[in-house]
Amino acid sequence: MTGREARMGSVKVIHYLNQFFGQIGGEDKAGIPPQLKEGSTPVGQLIQKESSNRFEVVRTIICGDNYAAEHLEEVASVVLKWVEEIRPDLFLAGPAFAAGRYGMACGVMCKTVQQKLGIPALTAMHPSNPGVDSARKEIYIIETGDSTLDMKRVIPKMIALSQKILDKASIGMSQEEGYLPRGVRINVRAEKRGSKRAVEMLLKKLRGEPFETELPLPQFDKVMPAPPVTDLANALIALVTEGGIVPKGNPDRIEAHNASKYCKYFIGNINDLTGEDYQTAHGGYDPVYANDDPDRVLPLDAARLLEKEGVFAKLYDYYYMTVGNVTAVASAARYGREIGELLLKDGVHGVILTST
Amino acid sequence: MNELLLRRVRVHDVVFGEKTEISDHVLRMNQEEVVRYLLEDRRLKSVEIKIARPGEKKRIIPVKDVLEPRAKLGGTLTTFPGFFDSAEPVGTGITYVLDGVAVVTCGKLVNFQEGLIDMSGPGAEFSLFSKKLNVVLVMEPKENLGKHEHEEAVRVAGIKAASYLGLAGTMAACDEEISFPIATLVELEDSYRGLPKVIYVDMVIAQGLLHDNYIYGINAQGSLPVLLSPTELMDGAIVSGNCAAPCHKNTTYHQQNNPIVEDLLAEHGKTLSFLAVIAMPVCTSLLDKERICTQVLKLAKFLGAQGAIVSEDGGGNPEADLMMLARLFEKEDIKTVLVTDEYAGRDGASQGLADVTPEADAIVTNGNGNQYVILPPMEETIGHLEAIDVITGGHTGSLRPDGWIEMEIAGIMGSTVEVGSENLKTIAV
């Protein structure tokens, strides 16, 4: 047996992927339930190659992003079963990059496998991925860019950190090892005493020089619920969507992801959105159903019916839209704020917002 | 221009002897004399004096306060003013320091917020007191003595012992002399015109229920902020009566050797003009906090402060004061740095401070007090070992049957002290 053969498969890995990286399909296949594939997919093969075949992906679990997002617990228990059957050395998920549903699933699967089976688990995603918060304290998440072009850079980092975990070696700081800060604070010895650091920090602050606080305070980003609509029968209600519904042809060229703006469209004389006149511009979900009947994302027809029944007084003559796909948190916040202010100015009492 | 001459007498060992004196860097102490002196306070039933040296396998628990022996030479001023005969403003003249010695008040627990000092082993690294020649006063109160009387009795005993030993220092040759000039505001303005004007706000907890501090002998509760010169702290103008958590309680020693004062003085006249210290009482009610913070702002503005360092005393509600002050100061363009510690939980994942504000963008942290440690048994315990189960940082079962102690560093004297004497820091991973 050559040295190479002996090293092959010294770390047995089970790899979790979504339908796209699992080579099953795109958004149209996002609803597939978890399935088992013995061996690896191209991403798994990349892991093997980059680890000089030290890591062997013996099993791949593929699940549709929508299915996972909508059935997290169920998928987790299926994954647990399939992992427990072989008890690999390592469980890897993703990289998920900026895909939110995928990231969420990766985080939860890793956390579950590690906590329930004691098998080290690791994933990788973009810092803005909502999946980060679901698991950052419990498992290491390698930081990635927001596009799959980052794959080649990320895989070696996943391998290196995984190896350290398996070797029970000491793990360095987040910047060194490439993982996202876990939101955990540990005591260390500084070179200078606290008072000296304070004086130096003050001098920098006084001079307008950049300084770094030692204790970043969290944004307690909770919003006080606004007072409710008190008289629904006499209320003016507005519809807003992040689902990307636009007039056919996307006249304002709103981007399919990371939208740089929001748009406003007149619906004052429309009772129903049809596939002839409207479409979705959102690139992050299967557009088939929305393009067939845009009311499935922006529920105009039902809103009109309820308006006629008198459930509320009037539907606002416009709807606001944007594409909520990898849109920066700060941008989305700004759009929300501006839309809110514009609607408030126009006498709207309540807002129904749909997102995909 | 006035000055304080600080004369350091380096002490390398403490032993009991016939006469209390210092020669060849050895402090000889007449034990009976000291005990007799302290027992003049009838509230104390017994006083035993023990010595704990760096490296010895000794543990001191429960520790109420630590004081550095200091006394003034000549004149009518005394260190720790306001307790006995003199209440005159200090910070000028000549002060002797027994460098290397600390008086530690110990004995029956007054309140559960008392601490531990290990002279060797892993616990020793967490406290600068492990490197001191500790003269430990193990005091037992009279039967049925009330808590407040008990606390006062041991506090006064500590001051008496520190003064008594400091006096021996005044008769010894000093190894080092440092001059601290004291200038008026006008003189500072003339001398250091181009330098940013900086103040130091020294928070002192004043919350009653044995969480107290004394400024010139007066309980800080009911006091508005007090303007002090940096050298007044060196002479013991602030004495600790407080039973905040041991890790971040500012002991009298920490105030006498206030490192923020030291480090600001090191930059004084070079990169900044250190105007003054403001001792700021920290109370519990919102009205009191607003009252005191706004008074501090008033003083700061009057002094023309452009920058401020604010150190916390204790934890929890004092963080509201930290944040309030940060808001008030930054609004007036007084650049502020807060110095604190954290209780981030044993896993380091909890929000470490009780209050936050966006203006608090420059914070120095002295560590997470919840860090869990396991300390080996020591050959000798000075005091009462069983107290570990009830003091802050300890818990029922902290003292294991095999003699090891499991506890949080919250129970180790000064481990995360918020004036920044130690170099413990917390980082995010």
Place this chain on the structure above:
Amino acid sequence: MVKEIERVGLPAIQICAIVPIALTVGANRIVRAIAIPHPTGDPKVEKKEEIELRKKLLRTALKGLTERIQEQTVFKTEELSPGASERNR
């Protein structure tokens, strides 16, 4: 975005399929959507039934707008009677 709309003082309710993400991001009023690619639709059923489904979802959303809440709340679609909300977090 719904949090920011609420921040200006306008009650806003979000219909979305991935409720955990909406909660993490901080939406105060949430109604669970039918599915990601069709939050207010169901291509598997007849058009007439689909519209009824959509109306029901909207009724829940409107109810959610009229309720005074103290914290993040996910409103259930099934019951439409008072107290139909399910406190979350």
